[in-house]
Each structure stands twice: as C-alpha cells, then as structure tokens.
Amino acid sequence: MNKNIPEIYDLIQELSWRFGNHGFNGECCGDLSLIEFMTLKKIDECKEITIQEIGNAINFTKSGASKIIDRLESKGYAIRADSPVDGRLCCVLTTEKGRETLSGIVKQYTLNLNNILREIEPQEVDQIRESLTILVDALQRYKEG
Amino acid sequence: MNKNIPEIYDLIQELSWRFGNHGFNGECCGDLSLIEFMTLKKIDECKEITIQEIGNAINFTKSGASKIIDRLESKGYAIRADSPVDGRLCCVLTTEKGRETLSGIVKQYTLNLNNILREIEPQEVDQIRESLTILVDALQRYKEG
DNA sequence: TAAAAATAGTTGACGACGGAAACCATCCGC
C-alpha cells in the first residue's frame, strides 16, 4: 500500500465532513437539504429522469425518492410528467425556478470557496483542481467496475 | 476569481457526496452512522471532552450531542465520567472497544481507498496528498478567522 | 388473446433522529 493512503483518507474525510450536511455551520443550500440539492442537481443534469433512477443515483429506495420529489415539487423546483412511452414511468424535470435556485446555490458556494482559497497561489490552485479530478475520476472508475 | 474555482467546487461536492452518509452504497461505518463515527473520532482525538464541546465540534445542540453519546455509550464505544474539577461537567472518553472499532473502520476505509487509487501513479498520489493538505489547511484557517 | 407476472410509483404506519424548551444539579459573584 502506498504510504500516503492513510493520510489521504483522513484528509478526504475531513473535507467531506466540512462540505457535508453539518459543515458550513449547518447552513447548507438555502431552503434545500443537502439531499434535496443533490437530487435537484441530478435531475437537472439528466434533463429527464425517473423516480427509480433518482433512487439509484442517491442510494435511496424508490419510496424515499418519491418523497424527495414531493418536497421539490411543493417548493416549485421540479415537476413530474407522464412518460410518453410507458404509462408506469414518471419523468421528473427541473422548473425554471429550480434551475435558478440551483445556480444561486452554486454561485454562493463558489464565492465561499473563492474566499477560502484566496491566499493560495494560482499554480497551487491549479494543482488542487488536477488532483481532485484524478481522485474523482478514480472513484468513478471504481464505482463502474 | 480564479478560473478553477467553480470546477474545484464541483469536484469537492462530488467527493464529499461519495464519502458522505449516502455514498459507498449506504455502507458507512459498521454499526455507526457517519455522525456517530465522526463524534467517536473526535472524542478519541481529544482523549477527554465535554458534551458541550462535542456539540460545538459537530454543529449540534448540546441536546443532540447528549443523545449521540447515549448511543455510543449503549454500544459500548464511549463512557461518561464525572469531571474531577467541576461537578456539572461530563467528561466523555472512548473505551477500548471504541478504539478498536474506530481503527477497524479506518482500516477498512483505507483499504477501499487503496483499491480506488490502485492505478494512480505514485507521484500523482503524492500530489493528491499535497493538494488535499493545502485545501484542508485553508479551510481550517478560514474557519478560525 | 386472456391471464399471470413483472415493473413503476404512491401511500400509510413506523422507527430513528435532532431541536426547543423545561428542568435539575452544580458553580460562581456578591
């Protein structure tokens, strides 16, 4: 095992914690919980996605996914539409309001991050981006096979 | 703003999500939730810590913190002890079983991470460690002032 | 082609979990 792994594990854990639901002083994503936010983001990325797929994407049961959509729908951020090809399926879409909220949250987070990294040298910031890319890609590959 | 910030934000979010409570197929930390695990870790690092301090550390109310300790205590991973200096205070400590469980979880996570990074070049792994260190340090400084 | 099985989604009951506030015990300033 590479000697750096334990330390990397620890660093990732710390990072995840601070960016998770309890970091940022509990202030997460406006009127969305972290899960609602990630779900909305997923819906927006996919343009159109079924309840089942949402459940798989966020590791929830279809029942749990359905209730998250209930909440997003009641806040006006997403809507359910009938599938034209299969009457059982339910296509979930983001609304314009949902997209605006999403980009507002991203903007806020990005500003925060910019403050956090304010004093870091540009070439180091570049290195951080590269490293994270490698890391996330490796995770993706690992997940897929 | 540095051009890389939005992408870095996105990468961190992705990373956090996968290492958070819902990543790893919901398999988090044995019989501990992520919060219980982080709390136990914090207790172990501090050797001895009050309920209030735990609450601050994990962004919970003292009430919530007290209940987490209830759970950790019922599982045999932590114990409450009276403070010798102040009768109101409650010193929380890890038990031997708690420490074993903690290190077991860390070992498991570390092995997973090793698999994930198996195909990454050593010098890249080194770069990842460096980058994450810079990032976490920056977060720490930001939090402190 | 009609019945049976499979699949997608919803709903209701339930348990787990944190927060708010009231409460208790202990400590500190006067």
Added chain:
DNA sequence: GCGGATGGTTTCCGTCGTCAACTATTTTTA
C-alpha cells in the same frame, strides 16, 4: 449563603427514510 449562570438531561415534537401493501400499467406466457 443567595441569586444568577452554566452544563447536562429529559420530554415533546416535527422531519425524514424505509417497509410493505396497494394501484396502475406493461410484458410474458400459455
């Protein structure tokens, strides 16, 4: 030594996700 402050616990409550039962639609099969 009394009154306020502080740390912790407890009770009540709202939120949330799962399980299992149910409905509706589609696919399989005999």
